[in-house]
Amino acid sequence: MSKRQVLSALVAAMLCGAAGFWLLTAPAVWHMLRGQTAVAKVSAPRLENGQTLFWAGGCASCHATPDQDDRLRLGGGRALPTPFGTFRVPNLSSDKQDGIGAWSEQAFIRAMREGVSPDGRHYYPAFPFTSYALMGDQDLVDLLAFLKTLPAVPGRIADHDLAFPFSFRRGLGLWKWLNLGSGPYQTQTGQSESWNRGAYLVNGPGHCAECHSPRDVMGGIRTSLRLSGGPDPEGGAGYIPNLTSHDSGLAKWTAEDIAEFLKTGFTPDFDSAGGSMASVIKNMGYLGDADRMGIATYLKSLPPLASNKPAKKAP
Amino acid sequence: MTKINMKTSAVMLLAAGVLALPLLSSPVSAQNDPIASRKAVMKSVGGAMRDPGQMMRGQAPFDLAKVKASLETFVETSGKMSALYPKGSETGGETTASPKIWEAKADFDARLVKFGADAKEALASITDEASFKANFPKVGQNCGSCHEIYRIEKK
Numbered sequence: 001m002s003k004r005q006v007l008s009a010l011v012a013a014m015l016c017g018a019a020g021f022w023l024l025t026a027p028a029v030w031h032m033l034r035g036q037t038a039v040a041k042v043s044a045p046r047l048e049n050g051q052t053l054f055w056a057g058g059c060a061s062c063h064a065t066p067d068q069d070d071r072l073r074l075g076g077g078r079a080l081p082t083p084f085g086t087f088r089v090p091n092l093s094s095d096k097q098d099g100i101g102a103w104s105e106q107a108f109i110r111a112m113r114e115g116v117s118p119d120g121r122h123y124y125p126a127f128p129f130t131s132y133a134l135m136g137d138q139d140l141v142d143l144l145a146f147l148k149t150l151p152a153v154p155g156r157i158a159d160h161d162l163a164f165p166f167s168f169r170r171g172l173g174l175w176k177w178l179n180l181g182s183g184p185y186q187t188q189t190g191q192s193e194s195w196n197r198g199a200y201l202v203n204g205p206g207h208c209a210e211c212h213s214p215r216d217v218m219g220g221i222r223t224s225l226r227l228s229g230g231p232d233p234e235g236g237a238g239y240i241p242n243l244t245s246h247d248s249g250l251a252k253w254t255a256e257d258i259a260e261f262l263k264t265g266f267t268p269d270f271d272s273a274g275g276s277m278a279s280v281i282k283n284m285g286y287l288g289d290a291d292r293m294g295i296a297t298y299l300k301s302l303p304p305l306a307s308n309k310p311a312k313k314a315p
Numbered sequence: 316m317t318k319i320n321m322k323t324s325a326v327m328l329l330a331a332g333v334l335a336l337p338l339l340s341s342p343v344s345a346q347n348d349p350i351a352s353r354k355a356v357m358k359s360v361g362g363a364m365r366d367p368g369q370m371m372r373g374q375a376p377f378d379l380a381k382v383k384a385s386l387e388t389f390v391e392t393s394g395k396m397s398a399l400y401p402k403g404s405e406t407g408g409e410t411t412a413s414p415k416i417w418e419a420k421a422d423f424d425a426r427l428v429k430f431g432a433d434a435k436e437a438l439a440s441i442t443d444e445a446s447f448k449a450n451f452p453k454v455g456q457n458c459g460s461c462h463e464i465y466r467i468e469k470k
Contacts, residue, residue: 232468239470264368266364266368266455270362270368272364272459275463275466275467278460278466
């Protein structure tokens with residue numbers, strides 16, 4: 001082979017590599033192969049259901065304007081410090097310029113299921129779309145309709161402040177092939193209605209696993225250890241508790257204990273939750289007793305997994 | 316390098332916390348050690364929440380005297396707490412107090428005052444089971460709303 005041939009082969013290989021990367025990381029390619037092209041036929045938006053999903057999804061916990069008490073004022077702006085850099089939560093209010101007021105149902109469904117913005121860019125998984133992907137079309141249409149009833153808050157939030165290579169947004173395309181499943185939640189026929197509702201709320205809108213699971217080096221949830229607790233992904237030094245029925249988790253809690261905790265924030269020992277969970281409790285307080293009991297029923301059915309919490313060393 | 320140092324010091328803090336555990340109930344340490352002391356006070360609040368909490372859940376029969384005793388505890392402890400977070404007690408002893416307490420001490424103190432005032436108001440308004448069920452949750456909500464901002468997860 002002449003030098004010239006070697007050189008052309010190298011250039012060809014580089015072009016193939018670049019084309020492969022482009023294809024693998026293109027939001028449109030993921031959409032074509034795994035996404036959903038049309039919104040399923042749904043009924044007119046049901047605002048009450050949208051409101052329930054708003055609280056179940058914990059939207060206010062991240063998107064509410066910080067340092068004020070109105071949890072329906074979704075101006076965004078909260079900073080989430082993480083090992084990858086600082087994420088800034090965007091404006092989710094009904095403002096047509098800066099929020100989601102002008103979004104179509106299809107754009108919203110794609111954002112929630114595929115983690116892609118209306119202008120076709122990947123979202124970072126600090127926005128828990130890998131969980132929201134389980135939400136059905138009707139639920140998402142209802143949720144968007146409810147969000148559009150909330151006050152418009154002007155103000156575009158600055159972009160995230162991340163370290164390289166995480167600042168390279170396109171690379172998230174690869175992450176999605178590893179961590180993003182497709183399609184809404186499928187009802188398990190062998191399980192009760194309450195269990196199915198709980199499984200949907202926990203794994204879908206409630207996105208419990210996002211904090212209550214350990215993650216791999218790429219920031220993906222370690223599926224085999226799902227819901228067994230994990231280091232605080234929001235940058236705190238604490239360890240988020242194990243939700244499985246292991247001794248290090250909820251083994252001693254009854255389903256009623258869990259449902260009560262979600263309603264009032266008090267553990268069976270009458271300790272009161274703090275930090276992000278206190279905010280979650282505020283959201284869960286808006287759900288009905290049946291939904292909270294569904295969550296409890298599902299959590300109690302999880303096979304016990306030992307917490308991966310680093311052991312306290314003896315002095 | 317910094318990371319390793321932080322880890323080492325975290326382990327040492329944990330170890331110190333474990334060592335300090337048996338001292339928690341000792342009155343001497345409660346006087347000299349604000350972290351141990353505020354943990355004991357928090358425990359007493361949680362303990363006083365048990366009776367009315369069980370009544371709210373229907374796990375125990377309504378008992379006005381017990382409710383009043385718990386509310387008295389809340390009034391008393393809410394007045395003591397602010398002093399238990401002096402500067403210099405931000406870390407150590409496995410504390411789950413958030414550093415935000417010292418950044419916003421005035422807001423933190425105001426919340427304690429509100430907790431005490433709500434408990435006092437409940438003492439006056441709770442006369443029977445119906446008024447208990449209507450008015451007690453407002454007192455309990457103070458725990459969560461303050462913990463949301465000022466309590467952090469255990470390591």
